[in-house]
Amino acid sequence: MTVPETLLDTPLAGLHRELGGRMVPFAGYAMPVQYPAGIMAEHQHCRAAAALFDVSHMGQAELLGEGAAAALERVSPADVQGLKPGRQRYGLLLNDAGGIVDDFMVANLGDRLFLVVNASRKHIDLPLIESALPAGVRLNPLPDRALLAIQGPGVAAIIPSAMRFMDAALMTIAGIEVLASRSGYTGEDGYELSVPAERAEALARALLAMPGVMPAGLGARDSLRLEAGLCLYGNDLDEATSPVEANLTWSIGKRRRMAWDFPGADRVRAELDNGPARLRVGIRPEGRQPARAGTEVQQGGADVGVVTSGGFGPSVNGPVAMGYVARPAAADGTELTLMVRGKPLAARTAPLPFHPHRYAR
Amino acid sequence: MTALKFTKDHEWLREDGEVFVVGITDHAQTALGDVVFVDLPEVGREVTAGEAIAVVESVKAASDVYAPITGTVTEVNAALTDDPARVNADPTGEGWFFKIQPSAPLPADLLDSEGYNAFLETIA
Structure with missing residues (x-):
């Protein structure tokens, strides 16, 4: 109980x-x-x-005052200063070791920034952002x-x-x-x-x-x-995982990748130069049986990773999963073995998303 | 057709000659939601009452199915492999899981339908 x-x-x-x-x-x-x-x-x-x-x-919040975008960039590698009024962008909060503290959405409303963060992380995110603010920039939670x-x-x-x-x-x-x-x-x-x-x-x-x-x-x-291949914080992202490992390098602004002026930039740079040890990939189990988060991923009998999200995809009409695998196993089509309740289940590394995005671009 | 008996783990069983047919209850299938996969035991397996011997996967989660009695698995419902939704559509009929030939007296705590419904009231 x-x-x-x-x-x-x-x-x-x-x-x-x-x-x-x-x-x-x-x-x-x-x-x-x-x-x-x-x-x-x-x-x-x-x-x-x-x-x-x-x-x-x-969690919803607004960031107000001169220099709000620059202040948010102190804790995120996103290009917030380059975000035009009326536009929104996906970003990551990083710790000093380059681990992902959370992922978020930021919109430029002209006179302020509007933020949406994860429910499970708002108690961590808001103090982290607060800690980066200079005089004149104010974080206003919107509970x-x-x-x-x-x-x-x-x-x-x-x-x-x-x-x-x-x-x-x-x-x-x-x-x-x-x-x-x-x-x-x-x-x-x-x-x-x-x-x-x-x-x-x-x-x-x-x-x-x-x-x-x-x-x-x-x-x-x-x-x-x-x-849709979208990450869930706590499953697919955590404080030990870097943006490069998570295959979210695209969320790092180009300007930020020239200046390397964000927390954990050394790690991100090294992983971009040398390749990360592991990568987030899509995984398609063969047959109908889902493989859930926590399922061990093997290749040729050796542990190469773990499933971080897994279930049944109703639109795919089959099991789908995401997880982290050692880089050599990350190439699309790589044959993998998932250990589901002690029994091997054949699977392959698969491109994300499993179902095509249909955004109003 | 003999009356169903039930367990507090939400399995039902029905005596059919020398064996008992086993499945999950209507309450269980409703709670699980759409069943997408069923992992069935091997025929011939010796099982003990209370042992997890099958797994039912819904969109959301995996749940164990327990052997309600001690005995030998004599048959499994292979049709569930291609059409696991039978568990939702007809849980006490075409959605059966496996058959067990008992090798020991039935557990004393099996419920009749009245007892099972009363039990459901206590966990609602």
């Missing part, structure tokens, strides 16, 4: 229960893992039409805002806008002003919508009333992001 922890509710807790959401603990919050339709149907619906996710557990994600190929028709992938702008939906970014965590087109907590339920109800929109839980969110 585990001691029951006190879970936080998002502003949509009442709606989740009304919709029949099965609530589970996640990063300290009670979150719906699925609704009555089930993970498979919610996943497929997101790929075919539109799915609404509550991601209010994620009173909810975050909804509406994702799928049907979204463009029900929420028309001139925004393209990774644009960020204010928008009014059903009379409610939201901060929208055309992005998400599913590989599909869609928006993430930041809204004051007290308007979150009205916004969610308005979105659910739009044609073809169905609620989806964390289960579908996880299978969608895995098929």
Whole structure:
């Protein structure tokens, strides 16, 4: 018997229960893992039409003041200063050893930067960013805002806008002003919508009333992001892992790679010059059996790595996984053996994503 | 057709001549969600009541299935390999997992359907 922890509710807790959401603990919050339709149907619906996710557990904050972008660059290798107004970018927070503290989204709203960080890491990220701020730059956490994600190929028709992938702008939906970014965590087109907590339920109800929109839980969110080859912090990324190992070198700004002026730059530079010892790759098990996080990866009887995310991909209609393998095993098509419950399961290194991204570029 | 018996691990069993047919309950398949893979024991395996001998994988997670009685596995439901969704569609029929020929008296704590439903109430 585990001691029951006190879970936080998002502003949509009442709606989740009304919709029949099965609530589970996640990063300290009670979150719906699925609704009555089930993970498979919610996943497929997101790929075919539109799915609404509550991601209010994620951390939102704004960074204000002269030099805010330069200040954020002290803890991240992203090119924040080069981010144009109305644009959003994916970035990493790094520690001094070049390990990944978290991944985040940053949008340039003209007069301030808007940040979204992981729920499980916000208590670490915000003090880290705070510690890097000079006088005149202020970090303002936004715990009173909810975050909804509406994702799928049907979204463009029900929420028309001139925004393209990774644009960020204010928008009014059903009379409610939201901060929208055309992005998400599913590989599909869609928006993430930041809204004051007290308007979150009205916004969610308005979105659910739009044609073809169905609620989806964390289960579908996880299978969608895995098929899209997107990392989950705590599974695929951690403080021991570098951006080069994680195959996220693209998130390091070109200017930053000239100046090497970010935490852990020595390690990143050495790994770019010499190649990292291990790399994040896609892994396709043969047959139908999924290989879950923690599964050992072998090649010719020797341990070469570990699965960090794994499950069944409903759109792939087969098992899919991501993990870290020694560089010689990282080439696409390399034959691997996964040790699932003590039994060998044949697999191959595979290109990511497993399901093609369909962003509004 | 004889009445089903149940375990607190959410297996059902049904006597069929000299063997018992075993599967997971409707409650279990609902809790697991869409079943995508079933890892079945080898025919001929000697199993002990309470031993994990099969695995059922949903989109989200893997769960053990336990032998409800002691005996020998005489047959497994090979149809689940190609169509694991049968576990969801017909958990106490076409979604059966394996058959065991008992080699020892049945455990005393097997439940009838009334007892199992009462047990479900206590864990709801």
